[in-house]
Each structure stands twice: as structure tokens, then as C-alpha cells.
Amino acid sequence: MASSTNALKVETAPQLIGSSGDSxxxxxxxxxxxxxxxxxxxxxxxxxxxxxxxxxxxxxxxxxxxxxxxxxxxxxxxxxxxxxxxxxxxxxxxxxxxxxxxxxxxxxxxxxxxxxxxxxxxxxxxxxxxxxxxxxxxxxxxxxxxxxxxxxxxxxxxxxxxxxxxxxxxxxxxxxxxTGRSPAERILPDTHQFEIGKATMLRDGRDVTIVACGVEVARACDAANTLEQDGISARVLNMATVKPIDRAALQTAALETGCFVTCEDHNIYGGLGSAVAEALAQSAPCPIEFIGVQDRFGESGEPDELADYYGLTGPYIAAAAKRAIARRNQQ
Amino acid sequence: MDILATLYGWEISLTKSDTDNDARDRFVLSKGHACPALYATWAALGLISLQSIPTLRKLGSPLQGHPHVVDMPFAETSTGSLGQGFSAAIGMALGARHQGLGSRVYALLGDGELQEGQVWEAAMSASHHGLSNLCAIVDYNKLQSDDRNANIMALEPLAVRWRAFGWNAIEIDGHDFDAIKNALDAARNTDGLPTVIIAHTIKGKGVSYMEDSAPWHGSVKLSNDDISRALQDLSLDNATAQDWIDGIVN
Missing domain, CATH: 3.40.50.970 (Thiamin diphosphate (ThDP)-binding fold, Pyr/PP domains)
Structure with missing residues (x-):
């Protein structure tokens, strides 16, 4: 994936370890x-x-x-x-x-x-x-x-x-x-720990929180790198457990960053974005932008092409982060 | 009812403590809507109390409108969506064989249930895996929710279809206790393939106004007069009937 390959080249990325070439x-x-x-x-x-x-x-x-x-x-x-x-x-x-x-x-x-x-x-x-x-x-x-x-x-x-x-x-x-079909980059360190129901913060940030799961996590890291170059500090949460969602991590992020982007290779209805919105609406309502497939079906193409065509790649996530920040600042 | 009485009375031996015994024989009511008959059988065997019967379908009762295994371990799996109990029974038979538990698994299916595609996926898989510790029984009363099977979606030639799916198929009179017992014996003594007992039955057998009548398929609402007539039809003397009613009411 072009986006995650770019992420690998950036030294400030979250302990990127290189590709295993494995799906x-x-x-x-x-x-x-x-x-x-x-x-x-x-x-x-x-x-x-x-x-x-x-x-x-x-x-x-x-x-x-x-x-x-x-x-x-x-x-x-x-x-x-x-x-x-x-x-x-x-x-x-x-x-x-x-x-x-x-x-x-x-x-x-x-x-x-x-x-x-x-x-x-x-x-x-x-x-x-x-x-x-x-x-x-x-x-x-x-x-x-x-x-x-x-x-x-x-x-x-x-x-x-x-x-x-x-x-x-x-x-x-x-x-x-x-799981996933396409080759996936190794983005997590050997010290990474997985616990059901716990989000992991891959990168701290104060301006916006990007919450992602699956293949979108690498793209979220890519977006965070881009945003950093624009002077925006983005937190990245890997929300590997979509249910039960880590409400505590979301609430903390809401208090500390005040706005969100959710990213998933899924319809924007009912998936990770919805789960995040449900959790925040009950605890700390704030602006959220939803990266995902906008209530459409897919079509044939290479995964990277499709991710770009449907707006799931780093640049789209970065743009969404700026929208979320602008909305928060208007409040 | 006659099939359940024969299964639980002769073929399967269960006590309350058997819920923890993975090697127990298991029965799955895949036609889950018939659970009042199952609950009555359990009550007769002392697996549940007779007093619990009037809580059927009431809020908070373990006697759910369709069998629910979390509330009632002897249900073995939750049913109520046709076809699924049969597949789950196949999983139990396969799991038991894989672990050398030695248990047999029985599943009772409705005739209308056989219209579900999942039943035939399941039938194919049971014979493919050679599950001779599995016995399916079809309650073939020829009626389903709206009308006769033949008018809704014809099932014949039913035994031919099961045999074509690799099953040992036995056709019996489902109200003949000896025939049911003999068929269960034959199933137990069949190696290498699962057995289906196609039990020709009459819905509401023994109760004159219910026999072969589709409207009673999904209704359990009985007036006192209905109950009296049913007990008379079933040749229960007044004292025995009164004992049962007292047992239920009290």
C-alpha cells in the first residue's frame, strides 16, 4: 500500500518495523x-x-x-x-x-x-x-x-x-x-500488547484524535505524519476491538483533543465510526468526521486504487482531521 | 408427543445432574415451536417441576416460547429458526465423535422445516462425515403453518430424497410405540451413515377437535371446556386429570 509505505519512511512514525509481506x-x-x-x-x-x-x-x-x-x-x-x-x-x-x-x-x-x-x-x-x-x-x-x-x-x-x-x-x-486479503505492513513494535477491549495509542497528539481499525490504522499513521508537517498534532488510536469499544480511551481523547476522525474499510453506517459516535455521545460529545465507504457498494480494482477512489487514504484522513478541528474551534 | 415419550422414556436416559456430563445423549427439538410438548415431557420425567408449566411464554420464565439453552440446559441448543437445531445436532454428533464421548444425538424436525435450504446443507454434511451417532426424526404430519405441505411446497418423494442425500431412511407410523422403538434400535445399529426416521403422524392425535387441523399449529389457547374435552378424548379418568390439573395449578 502506497500510504503505509510512505508512513514507513517517516522517522516519527510509531515504531514502524518494516513489512513482513504477510496478509x-x-x-x-x-x-x-x-x-x-x-x-x-x-x-x-x-x-x-x-x-x-x-x-x-x-x-x-x-x-x-x-x-x-x-x-x-x-x-x-x-x-x-x-x-x-x-x-x-x-x-x-x-x-x-x-x-x-x-x-x-x-x-x-x-x-x-x-x-x-x-x-x-x-x-x-x-x-x-x-x-x-x-x-x-x-x-x-x-x-x-x-x-x-x-x-x-x-x-x-x-x-x-x-x-x-x-x-x-x-x-x-x-x-x-x-482478517484481510491483501499484504499488510507490519506497523506495530515487538513490545505491542493486545488486550480485547483496549485501544492502543500509537501516537500521542493534542489537536485531534484519529481512531482506526484494520488496514486503516496504517493509513491513519500516514495521515498523522502529514498533519505533523502542517503543524497539527494528531493522536492515533488503534481501536482493534470495535466491540466492546474502549470508552475510557475515547473519553480521555475527547477531553485532551476535543475532536475526532474515525477510519474504517467498511460502510460509515454501523461500524467503527458509529461505535465511536455512540460512546462519545453518551460521555463527551464533540465533532467527529467519518472516513469509510459512504453508504455505497464497492467495485473491481486494486486495493490501493479503491482506497484512494473511495476516499480512505491518508490525504483524505488528514483533510477530515482539519475539518474536525475547524468544527471544534467554531464551538 | 408419542415420539418424545418414546425417546425420553426408552432411548435417552437423563437426570438433572447430566447437564454437566459432556458424554450424555442429547436431544434437539429443531422444530422449536413444539416446545410445550418438550416441556411437558421434561416435567413428566422430573427434569423440571410441573408447577413451572403454567409460566410457559410468561415474562421471566425459563420456559421460553422457543427452547432456550441458556435457561434450559437440556434444550442442548436454542432453536426457533427452522433448520438450525438440526445443524447444531450435527455439530454435537461430530464433536462427541471427535472426542470419543460415545454419545448419540437425536434431532426432531418438522415437515415444513424441510423446506429450509439449511436442512439439506446439513443432511449432506452429516452423511459426508458418516455420523452414525446421529438420528433425525421427521414429524411428518403433512401440515404446516398456513396449509398442507403439498399445497405450500411439496416434500415428496421424501424418503427418496433423504436416501439420495446418503441417509438410512426408515418410514414408520409415528404413533406406534413399538415401531418407534424398533426404528431407534435400527438407527443405533446402523454403521457409517446417519439415520432418519420419517414418522407419519397426525397433528393433534388423540384430541378429536385438534386432529389434522392446521389452526392449532401455533396456538396453545384452550378454554376450560376445550381442556375437558381433550382429557375425555385422551381417556384420562377424571381423578387422574384432576391430579394433573391440581399439580399444574398448585
């Missing part, structure tokens, strides 16, 4: 395979796309714990609930858009039944690229966030994906976690 889905698949001997209750369910979701690593390392369900996601989702009832920790893996197809199964057979199932979705957002609008899932965070008891996570880089995978195994209860 989030590959990072997830490798992590799960590596953790499997330690967590023997973990099993994997696949719907004929193990090669795409990263769990081909697990299939190879632990074939006796890998279960194939064919191209039938609704059944797979409910089966996972039943397997969890016998004490296993099932990971249901497919593309985000096909998780959307089985939302009602996730609701009844998993969340309402309070089953310890982990739904891990690759290929979210415009990051899907050439497959086009039908495959670019821009609604999954909204749908899964609306299910009671469902934890929703969208890690930022391959390292955080690795940490989040173990945290998700240890967590008791249903989880929906986004």
Missing part, C-alpha cells in the same frame, strides 16, 4: 496453526476456501482437527455452535461476505445459545480488490456488532493478528474477527 489472513492461519498444540480444544471449520482464509496452515499441521463443510456457510455456522456445546473451541472460517450470509445462524446457534465459537472472516472491505462489489463486505462489523454478546475485533497488522488470535482463543464467548 492478515496468512498471519491468522499461521498463528492458529502454531497455537494448536497448546490449545487442544481448538478445531477449524472451513467452507471450501481454506486456501483463501489462511487455515490451510492448520489443515496441514492438524488435519484431524480440520472439518470440511463445503460451500454451505449457514450449516457450518450452526454446526460450530453444536460442536462448542461438546466442549470444543470451534473457529469458523470463511469470507466476510459469506459470514454475512449466515448472520442469523451466528445469532441463534452461537450468540443466543452462548457458545464459545470464533468466527474469523477474511476478505473484508475494499481490501478484497479485483473480485468487486459482490465480494467486498462493507456491512459485517455493523451486523455482528448488533448481536448481543458478540465481541468484534479487527486487528491492524500481522503481528497484532498473531496476538489477537491467542487472545480470542483464551476469551470465553463468541467472537467475530476480521
Amino acid at each position: 492478515l489472513r496468512e498471519a491468522f492461519g499461521k498463528a492458529l496453526s502454531g497455537l494448536a498444540d497448546q490449545y487442544k480444544d481448538v478445531v477449524v471449520l472451513d467452507a471450501d476456501i481454506a486456501g483463501g482464509t489462511g487455515v490451510h496452515h492448520f489443515r496441514k499441521s492438524h488435519p484431524d482437527r480440520f472439518f470440511q463443510f463445503g460451500i454451505a456457510e449457514q450449516n457450518m455456522m450452526s454446526v460450530a455452535g453444536g460442536m462448542a456445546a461438546t466442549g470444543l473451541t470451534p473457529f469458523v472460517t470463511t469470507f466476510a461476505v459469506f459470514c454475512l450470509r449466515a448472520v442469523e445462524q451466528a445469532r441463534l446457534s452461537i450468540a443466543y445459545s452462548n457458545r464459545n465459537v470464533k468466527i474469523v472472516a477474511s476478505h473484508p472491505g475494499l481490501d478484497v480488490g479485483p473480485d468487486g462489489g459482490s465480494a467486498q463486505c462493507l456491512e459485517d462489523i455493523a451486523a455482528f456488532r448488533a448481536i448481543p454478546g458478540m465481541t468484534v475485533i479487527s486487528p491492524a497488522d500481522p503481528f497484532e493478528m498473531q496476538l489477537a488470535t491467542e487472545a480470542v482463543i483464551k476469551h470465553s464467548g463468541p467472537v467475530y474477527m476480521r
